[in-house]
Amino acid sequence: MKPIIDPYGSELIADYQKLIxxxxxxxxxANAFPNPNRLMRRNIIFAGRGLDAIAKAIREHKPYYVLTGIMPTxxxxxxGTKMVIEQVKYYQDHGAETYVLVADLEAAAAREVTLDExxxxxxAFHIPAYIALGLNPKKTTFYFQSENKQVMHLAYEFSHKITLNEFRAVYGNADPARILSALTQAGDILYPQLAKRMPGIIPTGPDQDPHLRLARDIVRRSRDRKFIMPSSSYHKFMPALNGAMKMSKSHPESYxxxxxxxxxxxxxxxxxLTGGRDTLEEHKRLGAAIEKDMVFELLKFHLIEDDQELQRIHGSYKAGTMASGEIKRIAIERLTAFMADFEKKLDAARKLVDRLGFVRFT
Amino acid sequence: MKPIIDPYGSELIADYQKLIxxxxxxxxxANAFPNPNRLMRRNIIFAGRGLDAIAKAIREHKPYYVLTGIMPTxxxxxxGTKMVIEQVKYYQDHGAETYVLVADLEAAAAREVTLDExxxxxxAFHIPAYIALGLNPKKTTFYFQSENKQVMHLAYEFSHKITLNEFRAVYGNADPARILSALTQAGDILYPQLAKRMPGIIPTGPDQDPHLRLARDIVRRSRDRKFIMPSSSYHKFMPALNGAMKMSKSHPESYxxxxxxxxxxxxxxxxxLTGGRDTLEEHKRLGAAIEKDMVFELLKFHLIEDDQELQRIHGSYKAGTMASGEIKRIAIERLTAFMADFEKKLDAARKLVDRLGFVRFT
Known part of the structure; x- marks a missing residue:
């Protein structure tokens, strides 16, 4: 299977081929995975490492795990987080043991919040939100980094597996905080294998690839541990609504x-930012400059599940028979509906988290 | 009070004044501390940091703590460890809350032993040995680094307080394993202050001063924590029996x-190595070259508690009226008696550790 709508947007963002x-x-x-989801089909999940091992585990119904994190600052x-959770859900629905770590230690170490906060x-929010986005709480192991001694022990052990210069080659910066954080993440990545030797996948952005490279280097140097090399998949970045390269906290209108x-x-x-032309006449004549259209990106990344529907919109918009006002109307309608649904599910998930007896900290 | 027998041996070892x-x-x-022990009186404990705060806490019966570690490899x-325990015991007898950490994480990280081993x-050995050397098990908090999440949390937090270059300036080497180990030690040093803000002293060798400097730098940069600056005291190194600068694992005959x-x-x-002369006649004429005499060092550091008795031996030996055979005989007699007593106490302490319900790990 070829990716269906890949060419339409990747040039907006970065040269993903060059990253590869x-x-x-x-x-x-994508063709190695059964029933690929929207993000896989559209080549928004564009690359990764060790993906054959995961596809094989799914096909052969062998144990494997998927892991992601929560940064509770x-x-x-x-x-972007929604994309990751959709990937995690895909693997969970296809037999993966699911781990979600809360990086409370890292959040607290920067002293922006206390560990209890x-x-x-x-x-109060992130765990219910992940459930609202589709994770099955009964099939997901949530854990706090700060409470997980085994992760800390792995971090300690792994510190002996890498030199400062190697660390610098992977991360550029090698300050103590970065080192401790990265070693802890390597501990998180491999932690599920302490219980069971199995492949595992971390769906994330390509900016997180250094953590995977570090974890894979550590596996190579920890032969007595007999870890299986961890895998990863990387998503493209949803461009900012204003057309900037990436959404940015400092520009709330961008995301x-x-x-x-x-x-x-x-x-x-x-x-x-849309690809609509200056006048309606011109728009009809030239069609939308769809490769610059952030609203179409939003439909493609998040709001239109059906590929044929997206193809139709793409066709009409590019041909100039659909105006940019119309595509905005579709996006507003879908996103508002999605958000209402999310908030309803979030409320339910909050009650569930309470009921399941997750401990509050004082 | 002036140190009583200081001048007799320090030149054997190193230029401690230069270290200072x-x-x-x-x-x-030593004169600021009540009833200074043998090591303090003889200036074997020769230096430190922040010592006034500790002397003041003792005089004013204010809370303070003493902390030391066990490396279970x-x-x-x-x-040398015996000297440290004697210092810890001195502070324990003078009101200090006593903490002894087991650096199991560090021992296991090097993969020489497993965490459980x-x-x-x-x-099986170190904790009973520390008790046999005089620590009161009921007044001592023994903890395992690997079980102490709060120490790990401090290490994580402290990683944000120091840059790589600062680390390198303190330690020379700044490999990840070193960094993690040093940050954990800083966590150990300050951990007792999480329960109670109080001064604390770490009795150790001067080679451990970098850990104290790091911990003190971290305190300066963690104002919101309101830690009190930790203190330290440093002992001179017992010279090797063969006259080498320091005892060495690779020369078992040296220690x-x-x-x-x-x-x-x-x-x-x-x-x-002794200071006895080549012939008895020469020995009587010149007296012992006592500044080269390792057996006299052993008496001074460890085996003769009474200062006047040590002075008498020093006088006779230096005057040549006591032969080196005689000083060896005294040392063998005392050390053998000490060791028999230690083994008896070690057996009792092992039973006590079992009875107190310290958990074995499987």
């Missing part, structure tokens, strides 16, 4: 948060 | 271990 070449990544083999999550924030109010969604989409 | 000057240490103010301890070794058999003690002392 420069870092020796594997192009994501922020009070909301953004659409970090934990409680994760319990949509979860949750976000309907009025704010409407305003942001209406102000987004 | 070069590293900005404080000379140890070795199967025995040596006389490290813990069990500490339980005495605890426990050690009587026959082995006898052999090692009989072969030790």
């Amino acid at each position: 070449t420069d870092f020796g990544l594997e192009p994501f083999p 922020a009070e909301k999550i953004h659409l 970090a934990k409680n924030r994760a319990l 949509v948060e979860l949750p976000e109010e309907a009025s704010s969604i409407k305003k942001k989409i209406n102000r987004a | 000057t070069d590293f900005g240490l404080e000379p140890f103010p 070795a199967e025995k301890i040596h006389l 490290a813990k069990n070794r500490a339980l 005495v271990e605890l426990p050690e058999e009587a026959s082995s003690i006898k052999k090692k002392i009989n072969r030790a």
Whole structure:
């Protein structure tokens, strides 16, 4: 299977092919995975490492795991996180043991929040949000980094497996905080294998690849541990609504948060950069400059599940028979509906988290 | 009070005055401490940092703590460790809350032993040995680094307080394993202050001063924590029996271990470097070259408690009326008696550790 709508947007963002070449990544083999999800089909999940091992585990119904993290400093999550959770859900639905770590230690170490605040924030929002986005709480192991001694022990052990210069080659910066954080992440990545030797996948952005490279180097040097090399998949970045390379915290108009109010969604989409032409006449004649259209990106990344529907919109918009006002209307309608659904599920998940007896910290 | 027998041996070992000057240490103010012990009186404890705060806490009966560690890789301890425990006991007898950490994480990280082996070794030997050397088990908090999440959390937090270059300036080497180990040690040093803000002293060798400097730098940069600056005291190194600068694992004849058999003690002392002259006639005429005499050092550091008795031996030996055979005989007799007593106490302490319900690890 070829990716269906890949060419339409990647040039907006970055040269993903160059990333693949420069870092020796594997192009994501969507055809090796059963029932690939929207992100896989559209080549938004574009690359990774060790993907054959995961596809094989799925095909052969062998044990494997998927792992992601929560950084409980922020009070909301953004659409990039939603993409990761959709990937985690895909693997969970295809037999993966699911681990979600709360990076409370890292959040607290920067002293932006206390350890208890970090934990409680994760319990009050992030964990329910991940459940609202589709994770099955009964099939997901949530853990706090600060409570997980085995992860700390692995970090300690792994510190003996890498020199400062090697660390610098992977990360550039090699300050003590970075080193401790990276070793702890390597501990998180391999922690599920302490219980069971199995392949595991970390779906994330390509900016997180250094952590995977470090973890894979450590596996090579820890033969007595007999770890299986961890795998990863990388998603493209949803471009900012204003057309910038990446969404940015310092420009709230550039991204949509979860949750976000309907009025704010409407305003942001209406102000987004589109490929509409200056006049209606010109738009009809030339068609939309769809490769510059952030609202179409939003439909493609998040809001239109059906590939044929997306193809139709793409066709009409590019042909100039659909105006940019129309595509904005579709995006506002879908995103508002999605958000209402998310908030309803978030409320339910909060009650569930309480009921399941997750401990609050004082 | 002036140190009583200081001048007799320090030149054997190293230029301790230069250490004090070069590293900005404080000379140890033995006269500020009530009933100074043998090591303090003889200026074997020669320097430290922040010692006034500790002397003041003792005088004013204010809370303070003393902390030391166990490295459970070795199967025995040596006389240098005995010196440290004697210091810890002094502070414990003078009101200090006493903490002894087992560096099982560090021992296991180097993969010389497993975490469980490290813990069990500490339980089977090191903890009983520390009790046999005088620590009151009911007044001592023993903890395993690997079980102490708060120490790990501090290490994580402290990683944000120091840059790589600062680390390198303190330690020379800044490999990840070193960094993690040093940050964990800083966590250990300050951990007792999480329960109670109070001064604390770490009695150790001057080679451990970098850990104290790091911990003190971290305190300066962690104002919100309101830690009190930790203090330290440093002991001179017992010279090797063969006259080398320091006892060395690769030369077992150069040091005495605890426990050690009587026959082995006898052999090692009989072969030790002494200040005896080549002939008895010469010895009587010139007196012993006592500044080169390792057996006299052993008496001074460890075996003769009474200062006047040590003075008498020093006088006779230097005057040539006591032969080196005689000083060896005294050392063998005392050390053999000490070792028999230690082994008896070690057996009792092992039973006590079992009875107190320290957990074995499987």
